[in-house]
Amino acid sequence: MNHFLSVEDVPDPEGLVDEALKLKKKPFSFQKLGRNKTLGMLFFNASLRTRMSTQVAARNLGMEVIVMNVSQDSWQIETEDGVVMNGDKAEHVREAAAVMGQYCDVLAIRSFPTLKDKKKDYAEELMHQFSRFAGVPILSMESATLHPLQGLADMMTISEYKKVEKPKVVLTWAPHVKPLPQAVPNSFTQWSRKMDYDFVITHPEGMELPKRFRQDAHIEYDQDKALAGADFVYVKNWSSYKNYGMLGLGKDWMFSQKKLGLTNDAKVMHCLPVRRNVVIADEVLDGPNSVVIQQAGNRVFSAQAVIKRLLESL
Numbered sequence: 001m002n003h004f005l006s007v008e009d010v011p012d013p014e015g016l017v018d019e020a021l022k023l024k025k026k027p028f029s030f031q032k033l034g035r036n037k038t039l040g041m042l043f044f045n046a047s048l049r050t051r052m053s054t055q056v057a058a059r060n061l062g063m064e065v066i067v068m069n070v071s072q073d074s075w076q077i078e079t080e081d082g083v084v085m086n087g088d089k090a091e092h093v094r095e096a097a098a099v100m101g102q103y104c105d106v107l108a109i110r111s112f113p114t115l116k117d118k119k120k121d122y123a124e125e126l127m128h129q130f131s132r133f134a135g136v137p138i139l140s141m142e143s144a145t146l147h148p149l150q151g152l153a154d155m156m157t158i159s160e161y162k163k164v165e166k167p168k169v170v171l172t173w174a175p176h177v178k179p180l181p182q183a184v185p186n187s188f189t190q191w192s193r194k195m196d197y198d199f200v201i202t203h204p205e206g207m208e209l210p211k212r213f214r215q216d217a218h219i220e221y222d223q224d225k226a227l228a229g230a231d232f233v234y235v236k237n238w239s240s241y242k243n244y245g246m247l248g249l250g251k252d253w254m255f256s257q258k259k260l261g262l263t264n265d266a267k268v269m270h271c272l273p274v275r276r277n278v279v280i281a282d283e284v285l286d287g288p289n290s291v292v293i294q295q296a297g298n299r300v301f302s303a304q305a306v307i308k309r310l311l312e313s314l
């Protein structure tokens with residue numbers, strides 16, 4: 001595996017889930033692999049889980065870690081080619097990536113979409129430019145359109161809790177106070193399809209995820225119908241892809257105890273951070289069906305499994 005930008009970079013997604021679960025049991029068994037190797041972590045946006053879990057993962061593998069908040073700690077980076085750089089951005093990605101690639105053995109990058117320019121966001125220029133110019137493996141810690149490390153942690157969580165081989169997994173849209181990226185639901189959809197679960201997406205009409213990631217996934221616009229018999233419910237807000245970046249309406253889509261009652265005693269998932277009583281009700285988050293904390297715990301081992309594969313490819 002030369003880069004990790006999406007599940008499509010993984011030749012054996014189920015194998016990677018198993019590997020991550022094995023690492024969870026023995027986190028320090030590959031400490032020699034990362035000795036004298038450095039992970040550079042570049043944050044273009046805020047993060048709690050990704051920032052901490054990826055550092056723990058790298059250290060479990062014996063690596064050194066350098067963390068940088070790009071807009072605060074370094075020069076702002078230009079990604080467009082051929083521009084006259086007479087604005088705020090002092091350094092071009094062509095130099096920045098090539099230089100950082102000399103200091104680090106793997107570069108991990110976290111960036112968000114503009115949610116204003118669909119074409120630009122979905123072109124994933126930043127990730128592609130780093131992949132092109134860094135000369136070392138690039139690990140996505142969430143891009144404009146995908147969050148593959150989160151998707152892998154989600155699949156680990158389902159694997160740990162599932163009681164049947166092919167559980168019913170429902171991804172349900174939820175309300176929010178501000179427009180959010182489509183990255184988490186895009187990746188959750190991609191990974192769930194690779195696992196061949198009985199997978200259903202439910203959301204208000206007009207909030208369809210992009211076809212390139214959901215492909216022919218089953219969409220059920222009636223949330224109650226979708227939730228019936230679900231073994232896992234993944235609750236997540238995303239902004240509109242069609243009316244790009246629009247918030248989307250539907251306060252009654254908040255996931256409540258009543259909605260949980262429609263399921264097959266489903267485990268409730270969310271990538272976090274979650275706005276209580278906007279996205280999911282307190283009673284659900286604090287109840288026995290919520291696995292959001294365990295899910296976040298798995299972020300260490302999803303990152304560790306991916307970094308291990310990238311180190312093995314050096």
Ligand code: CP
Pocket residue numbers: 046047048049050051142150271272273
């Ligand atoms: N789920 C997730 O990626 O959390 P952070 O944004 O806090 O890293």
